[in-house]
Amino acid sequence: MLAEAAISLLTSEPVCKLMQPLRRRVVPVFLLHRFADETRGIQGHSHAHLEAALTYLKNNGYTVVSVREVVEAVISGEALPPRAVAFTLDDGFYDQANTALPLFEHFRAPVTVFLATDMQDQHYWSWDYKLEYLIKHTSRQSLEIDLGEGPSEVAFASTDDKRNLIRTLRYFYKRLPNQAAESAVEDFAERLDVNLPVEAPDEYQPISWEQARCLESRYIEFGPHSQRHPILAQICDEQAKNEILGSWRALQANIANPVPVFCYPSGREGIDFGDREQDIVKEAGLIGALSADPGYVHLKRSKNNLFALKRFSFPDNMAHFKQYCSWLEYAKERMSRR
DSSP: OOOHHHHHHHTSHHHHHHHGGGGTTEEOEEEEOOBOBGGGTBOOBOHHHHHHHHHHHHHTTOEEOOHHHHHHHHHHOOOOOTTEEEEEEEEOBHHIIIIIHHHHHHTTOOEEEEEOTHHHHHOOOOHHHHHHHHHHHOSOOEEEEESSSOEEEEEOOSHHHHHHHHHHHHHHHTTSOHHHHHHHHHHHHHHTTOOOOSSOOGGGOBOOHHHHHHHOSSSEEEEEOOSSOOOGGGSOHHHHHHHHHHHHHHHHHHOSSOOSEEEOSSOOBTTTBOHHHHHHHHHTTOOEEEOOSOSOEESSGGGSOTTSBOOEEOOSSHHHHHHHHSSHHHHHHHHHTO
């Protein structure tokens, strides 16, 4: 990343006016997850930061467009506004509905929420969130863990230690079959002396179908994100098909106008999904799909894979947010490819 002072200069209005046409054919799509709620023990994006980002876009000539509009523009070849930006929310948690969606409505800024539909249907919560719950709620401060190189004692007394351990364990188990990850969570629950709820506890409560129907509007749309949020590449053909088709059918049954764009869980192309998953998405009649790999969506279809479109993680720093929205990050990308 560039220094903040340099970013401020290079994204100033006079410079953007000169350089912004450089990115008129690409769109940054931002990926957001949880929103901070101290009363429920949730760490995540802050309300104030999202408000500041949306205010910046409004005051500096940017246009927030929907993911549906982005994908349709790629397919048709039609132009979008020259400073187009899009937003997505993954998983469909209550804190997103409570904190983020009212802001998008207030700013009349479209956003697409991708739902892992068994969360709505069965109050299911996936192994990676169960793992997070266990580490956050255990009274233990160390544990013997084997991550493939032999067992070793790992200490996690501080909040930062816990956060780093959760990240490490998720990364490790996402590379294994989903059943291995589920079994590991059960083992951790016993060894960490934490009672793991069958249904999602308060801090992992999803948006309900009734709530989603009330929230759906001109600015808030919902799309499919699998049923149980597994790593699709780690399950068999039939399960992968059920996960993708099942989530789309659930959206069609419960939402008036669902977005026909799939969002892969975890979303690393070649690791979490591949050709098989893309073929299933196409066979389902969906018009595109989103990965979590960083990069811009190019409005020229030949420049990107319509069923593995890229997104940027939403930066927690305004200077870096400006860098992605403006011409600056795209210029860096082009220079790095030379």
